[in-house]
Amino acid sequence: MLTVLIYGAVTSAILAMLAVGFTLIFGVARILNLAHGAFYALGAYCTYSLTATYKVPLIVAALASVALVALFGMAMERVLVRPQRQSSLAVLMITLMVALTVEQVLFVVFGSQSKNVPAFINFPVYLHGVSLDGQRLLALAVAVCLIGALWLFIQRTRLGSAILAISQDPEAAQYMGIPANRIFSLVMGLSAALAGAAGVIAGPFLSVRPTMDQTAMITAFSVVIVGGLGSIPGSILAALIIGYSETFVAFYLNPEWTGTVSLVAILLTLVLRPAGLMGRAVGA
């Protein structure tokens, strides 16, 4: 049972890392970023490339990868998304194009074979006689720390207040002198960094392949729909529900059915509470 509880927590933590960034950029800038899964893939591949090809120490490679992915996200926002922001359809298309381009570049550069991202912890940790993968426990701790830090940043700093102001009323915030474009760029950087960090930390025990962005994107999307678009607490709650449901299904029913958990959750949400668990209903 302890194994199931820990693995459920790890799955939920990775889902939350993916979903919080995705919902953040939507909540603040109303950008439905279909390239979010690509950030996750880039985080894992950057770490692989820096450690395997350039022999950079793992901790340096991990931090550099997160920074590079954040810069990539900011560059994407500045060069490709910002000129098209007036049209949400154009933004959807441009971010989809980025996702497909990243996937193809990874195919060409690294091939289809999966890559081995080195783990920070290569030994099992024993809790009450149960052997648990050390890297997974680390992933859980990192996810909790990063999401907690993001929460504090938004709630307790001037920049965080600016982000909240923009998300609540962009026009009023701009009249108050808050530079909206800079805030959007910053939020895109944070969102990309969080997804990139998920790739770095989950890469060692999950699959690192060029198509890994697709699963990440679908998962993030599912969690955000269930939690409510734009709601960070909603995303965390939904990540816990979906993460634990997937783990219970995998351990006690059939591991092949885990993919259906998200679909059932989306279906139930759309039927019973279309705005999501903590989302605001349209027109409310």
Next chain:
Amino acid sequence: MRRIVPLLTSVVFAGALAMSFQAKAASNKPILIGLDTPIQHQVGKDTVAAVKMAVEEINAKGGVLGRKLAYVVADEGVDPQLGVSAINKLTSDDHVNVLIGGYSSGVTLAEEPHIAQSKTIWIGVGSASPNITALVGKDYDKYKYIFRVNPLNSALQAAQIVDFAKNVVKDQLGRDKVAILGESAIWVRGLVPVLVKGLEANGMKVTYQQLFDESMNDFTPLFARVKDSGAKYLLVILSHANSDVFVKQLYEARLPMPYGGIDVKSMTPNFCSRVNGAAVGETTVNFITRAPITPKTIPFWDKFVKENGRAPVYTAPGAYNSVYLYAWAVEKAGTTDADPVIKQLEKADYLGVGGKIKFNKVHDDIDGPGYQNLLFVQWQKDCTRQVVWPKELATGKIMLPPWVK
């Protein structure tokens, strides 16, 4: 009339001359080999590299029937639709004389009607489902173009795995409770019932069996179930699934039992180092290794390594053998026309790099002493590989994974 006769004669003569030049040109055209293979995968890259090697060797000796060999590649990926497009391109656009390739059984099965329709000989080097060649038995006239030199079909592989399980797992390691995990692919679905029946017939008990989707990337729940089932050995059947992650997670879970079986990605020479040594202890079947299986094995292996900078995976010897076998059959038939070449291939008893190649009545390669057989190879200390079964080819003894007591 007197003027017309010489004119007609000239026209007929000129026409005959043109046709003779055309025929001459056609007879000088290279014999074209079409490769349908997933070129982004190691199995595909090695298919191409081995064909290149064989083609260059044959051309250096003067070619076949005075004609050079050439090849053209089409990517079939692991997608049936892509596979059908590859076959249609090679047969309709490139007009190849023979097709060599295949990897995914699902893709090959989708391609077969198109291969049959094109009346082009296809020699399989990668896909293992018995259904592929069963079609030859069901409708010979339509599917007589299908041959497989490699790998052994999954039913034959199952029989050899049972033999390994009885002699090594049960008798040497003293483990008679087995769990089976495999990917949910056509060839695996055919193989598992044969394995279960064979294991039970040899006094072993199958405590748990589960097939999973090829895209699965978290195997920990499966390992928990294997452990809870009381199994003492884990038999794996993996080809397209993500073996890297499977092996790493098994290592991280410290699953308390040895494991092995078919793991195509673990056949690649850099697999163990790629997963940071997590594969040490895994035993996987292979079709070739650097051992004197036949007089051709080591020269082939060394030349492949020299030219490509890596050791070959199982499709390479198959592809290399296929080119030589086809060249031999064309030489014997005196033509590239499919029907006479098929008759020669049916009679072949050819010594390849992994053993003798002989086809049964459904054009499938046979196993047995002297023919192609499975080698059970284990990753051992420092990611070196040792053949642990069959006994006559063994280079080392089987060991338990480092964490298993």
